[in-house]
Structure formats: structure tokens, C-alpha cells
Amino acid sequence: MPLPPDPKGVFLNVPYDVEFSRLYVAYFVGLCQLGLAPHLSSEIPGGGRRLDKIVELIQSCSYSIHDLSRVEVNVVSTATPRFNMPLELGMTITWQILNSDQHTWFVFESEQYRLQKSASDLNGTDPYIHDGTPQGVFRELRSAFPRDKMPSVPQMLIVYGLVDSALNSIFVANGTRNLYARSVFKELCRLSFSLTSHFFPPAKPAV
Amino acid sequence: MPRPVAHITAPWPTQEEMERYYPVSEARKKALQVLVDEFKAKLSSREEASVTLIEPEKRRKRASAA
Numbered sequence: 407m408p409l410p411p412d413p414k415g416v417f418l419n420v421p422y423d424v425e426f427s428r429l430y431v432a433y434f435v436g437l438c439q440l441g442l443a444p445h446l447s448s449e450i451p452g453g454g455r456r457l458d459k460i461v462e463l464i465q466s467c468s469y470s471i472h473d474l475s476r477v478e479v480n481v482v483s484t485a486t487p488r489f490n491m492p493l494e495l496g497m498t499i500t501w502q503i504l505n506s507d508q509h510t511w512f513v514f515e516s517e518q519y520r521l522q523k524s525a526s527d528l529n530g531t532d533p534y535i536h537d538g539t540p541q542g543v544f545r546e547l548r549s550a551f552p553r554d555k556m557p558s559v560p561q562m563l564i565v566y567g568l569v570d571s572a573l574n575s576i577f578v579a580n581g582t583r584n585l586y587a588r589s590v591f592k593e594l595c596r597l598s599f600s601l602t603s604h605f606f607p608p609a610k611p612a613v
Numbered sequence: 614m615p616r617p618v619a620h621i622t623a624p625w626p627t628q629e630e631m632e633r634y635y636p637v638s639e640a641r642k643k644a645l646q647v648l649v650d651e652f653k654a655k656l657s658s659r660e661e662a663s664v665t666l667i668e669p670e671k672r673r674k675r676a677s678a679a
Contacts, residue, residue: 579641597649
């Protein structure tokens with residue numbers, strides 16, 4: 407039996423591609439500003455069966471967000487449906503059904519009603535619609551994870567702009583241009599937490 | 614059917630938790646702290662902060678034009 411899940415842990419099930427990069431940054435910046443700790447499957451070190459590690463990560467988090475806005479067929483290269491996100495959502499749903507008090511999952515989408523077509527078995531589950539914009543992601547995260555004291559969407563956008571402006575220096579320091587690299591992700595999350603303390607000084611999560 | 618909502622009551626992450634969640638080297642901690650200090654100075658000016666809001670889009674346009 408796994409350990410009790412982290413009450414701040416959020417497993418982020420998102421596509422790792424260039425087109426999604428703005429929303430990806432918005433997700434972890436927004437979650438950090440709500441006092442939550444985002445986690446990605448890219449954090450998982452190599453070795454062992456990847457699927458087992460993903461299940462462990464899901465089990466270690468109290469929440470998960472599954473962004474199904476880019477499950478479309480990739481028409482640029484060989485047309486292949488993107489199955490990873492629905493697969494990980496399916497694993498999460500199974501875990502939640504078996505442990506209903508341990509986990510809550512959320513589906514995010516960019517378009518209203520598309521989920522009814524792409525995954526009709528989820529009918530009855532209303533997704534959070536972010537309109538494909540960072541503002542929309544912040545708005546929906548605030549709706550999904552309300553807390554007594556939380557930043558406004560404009561405050562979140564300011565931190566988003568600052569974190570975004572630090573990308574190049576973080577890429578250079580880590581010797582990669584891959585936004586989804588584990589090292590880049592960790593540094594960007596630290597930055598987001600630290601900047602949140604500008605608006606909420608008592609939290610003081612310094613770098 | 615209403616959407617799920619998670620009312621967050623957990624306290625804000627502490628420094629120790631952040632070290633556990635996102636460990637980095639001492640050298641990178643220092644470098645990131647420099648960035649944080651610089652950004653916080655920027656945020657102290659509302660005017661600077663409003664300029665920051667449009668920077669990401671400008672930067673992307675510049676990058677895609679290059």
C-alpha cells in the first residue's frame with residue numbers, strides 16, 4: 407500500500423510539445439501560486455518500467471489535472487493519435503475509484519463540448535475550459551482549487567511574465583532548450599514559489 | 614453534474630518542502646535567488662509590472678521572426 411498522498415501534490419498530465427508551452431508554464435506557475443506542488447512524469451528518472459513510476463507518482467499526489475485539449479491527431483508527421491494523456495487519465499480514474507478519499511482528478515479542455523466527442527465515456531464529468539490561454543488556465547485553476555487567500559488572475563499573470571522572461575537564462579544554465587526537462591521544471595517551480603511570496607510575504611518560500 | 618472542486622486548506626509550502634519537491638544545487642539556488650531579487654525589485658514598481666505583462670508575447674514574436 408502506498409504512503410498517504412501529499413495534500414499539496416498535483417500530478418500534471420499534459421502534452422509535452424512546443425505548441426503547448428505557454429499553457430504548460432501557466433499550469434505550474436498557477437499551481438505554485440495556489441500553494442500546490444506540481445509534478446510531471448518527466449520528473450521520473452530513467453530505469454525501471456515507466457508506467458509503474460507514473461502510477462507511483464499519481465498515487466503520491468492528492469490531485470491530478472488532465473489536459474485533454476491536445477489529444478488530436480498530429481498531422482505534421484505520421485498521423486498518430488496522442489494516447490498518453492487519456493491513458494494516464496484512465497489509470498488515475500481507476501486509482502480514484504479504488505481509493506475515493508485519496509485522490510481527486512480534474513479534466514481541463516480548451517473547447518466547450520469537445521470532450522463529449524473525444525471521450526464520451528466521461529459524459530457527466532464537466533471539464534474546466536481554459537480557452538487555450540494562460541489567463542484561462544489561471545481562471546480555471548482558481549475555480550478548481552479555491553483557498554482562503556489566493557492571488558488574483560492579474561497577479562498570476564505578472565508572475566507568469568517574470569517566470570517566462572527567466573526561461574532563456576535557465577535554459578543556458580541547464581544546457582538544454584527543452585522546456586519539459588526535469589532540471590528546467592524544478593528551477594521554474596522554485597522561481598514561481600519564490601515570486602509568490604512577493605504577494606504573500608508570510609509564506610516566504612525563498613529559493 | 615457539478616465539476617469537482619478541491620478546497621485547499623493545506624498551509625503554504627515551507628522552504629523545507631520546496632527543497633524536497635524541487636532540489637537544485639547550491640550554485641543554482643544562488644543564481645535563482647539573484648533572479649528573484651531582481652524580479653521583486655521590478656514588482657515593487659507597478660509600472661514595471663504592467664510592462665512585464667506584455668513581454669512574453671513580444672519576446673515570442675521576436676524569436677519567431679528571427
